[in-house]
Amino acid sequence: MKIGIPRGLYFYVYYPMWYGFFESLGHDMVLSVPTNKTILNLGVSNAVDDICISVKVYHGHVKYLLDKKDVDYVFVPRVVSEDKYKYTCSKLAAMPDLIKSVFSKDADRILSVNMYMNQGRKPLFDAFGEIGRKLGASVKNVKKAVKEAVIYQEKATNCLRNGHNFIEVVRNIRNLDDLLDKPVKERQYKVALAGFPYDIYDSYMNGDVIKRLEEADVRVVVTDMLNPKVYKKYTKYMIKDLFWHQANVAAKGGMYYMDSPDIDGVITISSFNCGIGAIYEKLLDLYSKETGKPLMHIVVDEQTGDAGLVTRIEAFIDLIRVKKGDGLVAS
């Protein structure tokens, strides 16, 4: 069977796991194309108008896959929680319901299941077992597939910890072991990106900020490369943990990067009307006042023009250069 996987939201976190699972069961996977103008328009015209842009884009990806007649199922999981007592935002928790309400004609082709991540094997076996039943796989094969899936996710996590970003992981999904051994290129400056993976890695939406920074000889690190253990201590500054796992990663990871001496600046990327973005951005704002590390917020929406963004990134790099005493780039 052909399973469609929309390239949006939790694709940028759990794709290796899904890849491992469906691959092991012997199903073909159809990824939607990276976000482009068509996908964005599909999303914007189908989703409700004041929802955040990442969710709109996701609607576009799902519609793109539903329009392909040879795709049997489109995988729209409901990622409920990503850690013990850490959940996802309301819009993401309602995701299959949102998708089904808009594309009600194709509701049968949407494969959805409630997923509880990082809480041991049992919830995973339950969730994937349900999918396996729907796809007609035997219990034995599902068990084997889940084990495979977990191995893939672990390998991907190791690659991230070694400093490779998720785009590289997706590109090298077939040989993650090679990627793990590949050294990461060091550059003159080091800038950290804080935010949700689906905002940071969606290069069409954020004007390809990673590439632009790399062109300016900046090594980019992302908050999802950090081991959660290193930033545990920042809960005290935040008074209490945020309810949303990804927001915790963005806020605490950002604070950790602000405290590390080898990082020259932090950029947050969030989508317009995200809601949760407002909270971690404010926390980082207040924290950067204490540490004095340069901080820039990029908010992405469907109207983002490239030119304005390029100017802002250039200005940010100039700021870092001046701060380090390297002078401005001659233009």
Next chain:
Amino acid sequence: MRRKATYIFPRMGYSYAAFESFFQILGYDVITPDPSNSQTLKRGVSNSPEGMCFPFKILLGQFMKVLEENPDKYFKIVSLESYGPCRFGYYSPLYSKILKDRGLNNFEIVNVEGIYPPWYKGIPRFFKKLIKLVGWHAPWTGIRAFVIAGWKVYAIEELERKLYHLIPREKITGSTEKAFKRAFERIHHAPNKVRAVKKILAEELERMDSVEHVEDLDLPKIGLVGEAYMLMDYSNNLEIEKKLAYMGVDVDRSLWVTNWTLDRIIRAKKHLNHMSEVNKGYLDFFIGGDGQESVMNTILYKQKGFDGVIQVQPFGCLPETAAKQILSKVSKDYDIPVLSLSFDEQTGEAGFITRLEAFVDMIKERKLSKSGTREKKSTAVVSH
């Protein structure tokens, strides 16, 4: 040295009178913030993060105004919150960070939160916070304060229901409102005894009933669903209920302080089961806030024979935005018009009234065509 603290609490509609007496019974000074107006909004909007939800900005502005105007007093800000997918759960840490950043230090936050997991930490934390709120009193004083405040809330809500019932039926415009104002003041300043509150309520309900009006009118019925704080506070939603009532509509609000407290705290399990049953196929997963309630109440309103539903939400509210998308499907499937109104600091009154009038006209027209006095027109679904 312990300083004498003055309490401030989030003001919500007319129920502030009850909360005031709650703290008075416990023997504390209390200041009620002003209803949201341009002064408080300006403070709130300029100091909160841009993408933050509207209730946060309103409350921050209200608290800030009180703190700035009384620099010599020490305040305890009461903040109700929970731990859930709604951003409401992270209000108080942000208040304290932002207020301190603005150089205001004469406050302390008392947050009353529900019990959330892990249980072995949650339950002691809940009681610690409760003691911090009530202070060291004899338990019966605390219970008495809760009971009397509860009765006052109930009395005010009864009066409000009467008010919105009578406005479209009254003969002399404004006479009911006058009676309500008097009744509210009497409840507000009633002696803190259950018997006295009961007596005043009975008297005033009778007095409001004696306002000249026509009882048996068949008016179009509109239900209000949406986010609790926006719905319950008349200064946030630009008095939507009163406006609708004056347009000649029987208006009903789905969330009141009493049924909110009952559904979320006292009989939470029953409420959740009922909700997942009604919402089956639409939104049968917990998303926090009042998103699921909005969907449920819309369906229930249809079953009760209402002619239309208005969803009131602050701009960018997480659960309500999700609900809004699902409501458009509910509206189609159940054939009930739904109007979504999102409020933010830029909402102008004139445009708001025009949209309400257009919606009410549409409802009236539909009602007429359904009852057969007009030829049938195609279904109109208004959604913004």
